Amino acid sequence: MDILNALVLFANFVFVPATAYGAQLALGALGVTLIYGILRFANFAHGELMAFGAMAVILCTWTLQDMGINLGPLPTALLALPVGIFVAAIMALLTDRYVFRFYRLKKSDPIVFSIASVGVMFVMAGLIRVIIGPDDQSFADGARFIITAREFREMTGLREGLAIRQTQVITIVVALLVMALLFWFLQKTRSGKAMRAYSDNEDLALLSGIDPDRVVRIAWIITAVLATIAGTLYGLDKTYKPFIFQQILLPIFASAILGGVGQPVGAILGGFLVAYSEVTLTYAYKKFLAYLGPEGWVPDSLMQFLSTDYKFAVSFIILVAVLLVRPTGIIRGKVI
Amino acid sequence: MNRRGPLYFGVFLLLLLSVGFGQSWNVALGILNLCLISAIMSLGVNIQWGYAGLFNVGVMGFTALGGLAAVLISMPPVKEAWSAGGAGIGLSLLGLLITVLVVVFVRRKTPKVFRFWATLLVILVGMILIRLVYTPAVERIEAINPAFSGYLGGLNLPITLSWVAGGLIAAGAGWLIGRITLGLRADYLAIATLGISEIILAVMKYEEWLTRGVKNVTGLPRPVPYEVDLMASEGFVSLAGGLGAEVDTAASIVVKLCYAALFVFVLATILWLSERALKSPWGRMMRAIRDNRDAASAMGKDVKARHLQVFVLGCAVCGIAGAMLTTLDGQLTPTSYIPMRFTFLIWVMVIIGGSGNNWGAVLGGFVIWFLWIEAEPLGNWFMQTITLFMQDGYWLKDHLIAGAAYTRLILMGAILLLVMRFAPRGLIPER
Numbered sequence: 205m206d207i208l209n210a211l212v213l214f215a216n217f218v219f220v221p222a223t224a225y226g227a228q229l230a231l232g233a234l235g236v237t238l239i240y241g242i243l244r245f246a247n248f249a250h251g252e253l254m255a256f257g258a259m260a261v262i263l264c265t266w267t268l269q270d271m272g273i274n275l276g277p278l279p280t281a282l283l284a285l286p287v288g289i290f291v292a293a294i295m296a297l298l299t300d301r302y303v304f305r306f307y308r309l310k311k312s313d314p315i316v317f318s319i320a321s322v323g324v325m326f327v328m329a330g331l332i333r334v335i336i337g338p339d340d341q342s343f344a345d346g347a348r349f350i351i352t353a354r355e356f357r358e359m360t361g362l363r364e365g366l367a368i369r370q371t372q373v374i375t376i377v378v379a380l381l382v383m384a385l386l387f388w389f390l391q392k393t394r395s396g397k398a399m400r401a402y403s404d405n406e407d408l409a410l411l412s413g414i415d416p417d418r419v420v421r422i423a424w425i426i427t428a429v430l431a432t433i434a435g436t437l438y439g440l441d442k443t444y445k446p447f448i449f450q451q452i453l454l455p456i457f458a459s460a461i462l463g464g465v466g467q468p469v470g471a472i473l474g475g476f477l478v479a480y481s482e483v484t485l486t487y488a489y490k491k492f493l494a495y496l497g498p499e500g501w502v503p504d505s506l507m508q509f510l511s512t513d514y515k516f517a518v519s520f521i522i523l524v525a526v527l528l529v530r531p532t533g534i535i536r537g538k539v540i
Numbered sequence: 541m542n543r544r545g546p547l548y549f550g551v552f553l554l555l556l557l558s559v560g561f562g563q564s565w566n567v568a569l570g571i572l573n574l575c576l577i578s579a580i581m582s583l584g585v586n587i588q589w590g591y592a593g594l595f596n597v598g599v600m601g602f603t604a605l606g607g608l609a610a611v612l613i614s615m616p617p618v619k620e621a622w623s624a625g626g627a628g629i630g631l632s633l634l635g636l637l638i639t640v641l642v643v644v645f646v647r648r649k650t651p652k653v654f655r656f657w658a659t660l661l662v663i664l665v666g667m668i669l670i671r672l673v674y675t676p677a678v679e680r681i682e683a684i685n686p687a688f689s690g691y692l693g694g695l696n697l698p699i700t701l702s703w704v705a706g707g708l709i710a711a712g713a714g715w716l717i718g719r720i721t722l723g724l725r726a727d728y729l730a731i732a733t734l735g736i737s738e739i740i741l742a743v744m745k746y747e748e749w750l751t752r753g754v755k756n757v758t759g760l761p762r763p764v765p766y767e768v769d770l771m772a773s774e775g776f777v778s779l780a781g782g783l784g785a786e787v788d789t790a791a792s793i794v795v796k797l798c799y800a801a802l803f804v805f806v807l808a809t810i811l812w813l814s815e816r817a818l819k820s821p822w823g824r825m826m827r828a829i830r831d832n833r834d835a836a837s838a839m840g841k842d843v844k845a846r847h848l849q850v851f852v853l854g855c856a857v858c859g860i861a862g863a864m865l866t867t868l869d870g871q872l873t874p875t876s877y878i879p880m881r882f883t884f885l886i887w888v889m890v891i892i893g894g895s896g897n898n899w900g901a902v903l904g905g906f907v908i909w910f911l912w913i914e915a916e917p918l919g920n921w922f923m924q925t926i927t928l929f930m931q932d933g934y935w936l937k938d939h940l941i942a943g944a945a946y947t948r949l950i951l952m953g954a955i956l957l958l959v960m961r962f963a964p965r966g967l968i969p970e971r
Contacts, residue, residue, distance in 0.1 A: 326953025
């Protein structure tokens with residue numbers, strides 16, 4: 205029995221990476237859920253919006269790097285974030301003005317919005333691939349690790365090391381900051397209250413003199429902020445490849461639905477739940493159990509529930525389970 | 541079809557002929573074959589969306605299942621693999637079935653409080669037990685001659701049978717997913733189908749005992765003669781010589797024509813059946829449900845069951861098209877399935893063609909596939925033109941020309957958005 209080493213191993217390979225991933229999913233799901241709440245449709249272009257914002261950040265980061273401007277140990281991308289957010293917000297507002305507004309005025313079915321978002325997805329995907337190309341792009345700089353596995357081993361004298369990458373800490377800190385700001389905005393400011401009112405009951409909100417165009421504009425801007433930050437953090441932490449952002453759409457939707465559609469708290473909860481289930485179910489527990497078992501005993505197999513190839517299956521199974529058991533999500537969301 | 545319908549088809553034919561005269565007949569026939577398959581896929585989506593208003597974003601998965609059927613039906617079985625691991629795989633499937641049955645039983649019999657945990661326990665135990673036989677069986681199968689086989693192989697039947705089988709397999713998958721998600725709100729179906737298609741693809745990529753995964757299955761048998769055989773036959777050579785054509789070009793054109801004839805036959809059958817169905821009382825009922833489900837339900841129509849029926853039918857058609865596509869390619873490459881090309885592009889076809897109208901869906905399939913292919917030279921030309929004033933070797937010029945291939949995505953998106961906005965009923969409207 206060696207509980208300490210087992211725990212460190214678990215933290216290193218499951219807890220820390222899953223927390224960072226959960227923060228990224230939560231930010232993505234917040235954007236999806238906001239659009240669901242205010243405009244009432246499933247936005248299939250959200251993944252591309254993330255990729256688009258992150259692309260702007262990357263281009264700006266490269267420019268800054270060429271000019272020799274950096275943040276020392278922190279990644280330069282943080283400095284470039286406002287530019288990326290600005291570009292993504294312009295893009296989101298343009299799509300709303302020239303695509304979605306038309307259907308909003310016509311009061312079209314939510315499905316029509318979703319199909320229009322497929323068109324937006326095509327255009328954005330094409331733009332991204334023309335501008336930055338379909339390949340992997342690296343833009344992370346600054347210090348790589350807060351603490352490396354070796355340093356941790358030397359510090360504690362344990363056999364297992366706990367490596368914490370800087371990008372993981374930045375992801376979690378930035379995500380928490382953004383979430384706190386979002387909730388402050390939604391709860392305390394006039395515009396935030398207007399948004400919640402509009403989301404809860406459109407007709408009543410209109411009666412109270414809330415300007416629907418303004419609410420929608422703010423919703424898109426916030427969505428662009430969230431999407432850019434989520435995309436950039438994902439790119440910093442893992443890799444930036446335009447195709448990834450189409451695949452990550454599924455876990456993001458699963459998170460939003462699991463938490464309750466249109467519920468910001470639910471989206472965060474859903475993001476972390478999906479991330480933890482994905483990582484815990486696809487982690488091989490062989491070494492972990494070997495530490496917990498008697499001395500010298502090692503399990504024969506990898507002790508893995510699902511092969512990592514099926515990580516997307518986890519979000520899907522969660523989705524199906526939610527559909528069957530509680531279609532409104534953990535925190536009762538909207539039913540469209 | 542309205543009066544403009546035949547005109548559109550005529551224009552399309554002219555376009556194809558111009559490609560034939562301008563580029564080459566090989567290219568034109570290649571485009572035509574894929575146009576035919578695309579038209580079938582778009583018919584499948586039209587059955588779901590146009591007849592019933594179901595938003596299926598998992599077309600890719602159902603076409604991939606059709607491709608899987610092509611392999612399972614036509615490839616010769618690998619005898620060593622069967623004797624090494626066939627029993628293990630069979631036992632695992634049996635175990636899976638038993639687990640599902642036990643789950644259903646447990647969910648019926650246990651009180652509500654324990655239901656979730658009991659289900660979870662049964663699934664966990666079932667998975668661990670299945671693993672015990674499944675993993676070694678898979679290892680044994682994949683160890684047999686991994687460079688050439690390493691999988692179970694198929695049934696060694698004619699590949700055209702797989703078109704039926706592909707439809708059946710896709711229909712089965714559609715039934716499963718439809719049972720779960722139909723009847724809930726509309727966009728749940730979309731997201732759930734998006735999920736199922738990713739999972740089907742994951743299975744096809746990573747279950748090497750079944751599909752060889754990323755190693756691809758190549759050399760599927762063909763329903764039509766091979767070019768080499770044609771070139772070897774004296775009759776063909778003299779015929780080609782008589783027509784004044786080069787033998788190898790003539791051979792590949794003949795092969796493509798054979799495929800085209802088969803595909804036209806399938807497309808015509810499905811189109812005929814769809815038209816019959818749409819004009820029958822059943823079709824009127826479906827449209828009634830689509831346009832006002834509450835009223836239809838009040839008239840005693842079982843909306844959920846009808847939706848399930850139409851969803852399964854649409855999936856089956858997509859599966860048939862998928863099997864045909866794999867037959868045409870002669871190989872199964874799971875990595876080639878991407879949602880843009882196999883799901884969302886099909887959607888563009890249906891919307892452009894005119895949802896709810898079968899002829900429209902076919903026209904949409906033709907036109908959009910043609911544009912998808914011809915967008916590449918178009919994109920190149922566009923990029924060359926706008927970079928004309930730049931110096932050779934300037935980075936922006938090279939960069940833009942390298943990205944020219946992706947302008948087709950922008951073009952497709954723009955077409956979709958423009959048609960939705962200015963002609964929301966498509967090229968050939970429903971009525």
